[in-house]
Amino acid sequence: MSEQTEWPLWEVFVRSRRGLSHTHAGSLHAPDAELALRNARDLYTRRGEGVSLWVVPSAAITASSPDEKDPFFAPAADKPYRHPTFYEIPEGVKHL
């Protein structure tokens, strides 16, 4: 057996049809971007599930950490005035 050289991991994003954005579908291993695209086509669009594919090296993604206790998402929590429901409008006023 040859020395183990595991191909890098890629994340696959599929645009299911025109008008929609790409959505994460899963991951796969491939030696390079070109083969990652081909493998993604065979793996995630066997039944016409997509009209466009993105592949991104998994290592290139930077993510927020969901278990962090720091207030990463907190700034959004105390600003209810960012939502339309925050405002009281007299009854009968239309198109607002």
Place this chain on the structure above:
Amino acid sequence: MTAVAGGTSAAEGAGSGEDAFLAAFDAAVAAEERIEPRDWMPDAYRATLVRQMAQHAHSEIIGMQPEANWITRAPSLRRKAILMAKVQDEAGHGLYLYSATETLGTGRDELLDKLHAGRQKYSSIFNYPTLTWADVGAIGWLVDGAAITNQVPLCRCSYGPYARAMIRICKEESFHQRQGFELLLALSEGTPEQHAMAQDAVDRWWWPSLMMFGPPDGESAHSAQSTAWKIKRFSNDELRQRFVDICVPQAEALGLTLPDPDLRWNEEKGGHDFGTVDWSEFQAVLKGNGPCNEERITQRRRAHEDGAWVRDAAAAYAAKQAAGSDEKAVAA
């Protein structure tokens, strides 16, 4: 570890913080929220998922073998195209599940090594041989049928990547079951020899299919904890009962019988009574003494080794291209 794959979270082993993390985990599970790769999770939850998902992934790819056995001998081009598509789907299912398992921090190579070394299992059903063309139909109808019964509740499993993989898989499985049913129906309604071939296949696959739901509830080692974690939603016996009740009218529609003299409708419980599964056979196959255990794992190892040069060549080409583009970048 990548952003998407989990591995150990920073919080793990923090000691004093652990109780708070466990409480948050329990609360999320209780609230039917999904656990995602980078969330804190108990080590035993992670280990249970890796064991189950790896076994599931291995089953999908080992399961390609008994059916692929008939691709070159399919009786028509239509049947051949269908069977190739089905076997290709099973490869895809394996890859979805390996991909989901990797989010728990266990690499693909490690999973395959463990399969090849016999340290992780695959479903025992694939250790039975496919003796005739009708077996392809019986597998689609009964084996994929049992798999669907098991897998539909897994679409609501507490671990997000596993649940998402199962949704994708379940969508594809219904074609598998229907093509098997249609294949058996064609044989059943064919010549007396063809009918007999269909009946023989169902006779051989029925009991092993019932074993796919695992040991009876009282003897199932991991059930209670998996249920508490909402990995498992129904007990082995509940799912087995559901499967039997689904199959009885389908067998009637096929014009075939199920090989169980004790099988009859029980008005009181609103389900069928059925005979006892031969659990000694199940245990024997599980321990490696089924008709095809040796053949399946040998074939899997050989396929892996025969493909090594392809993997190496592709990796070498990728490395060369990357080096080439670096040189160009420097030159520019």
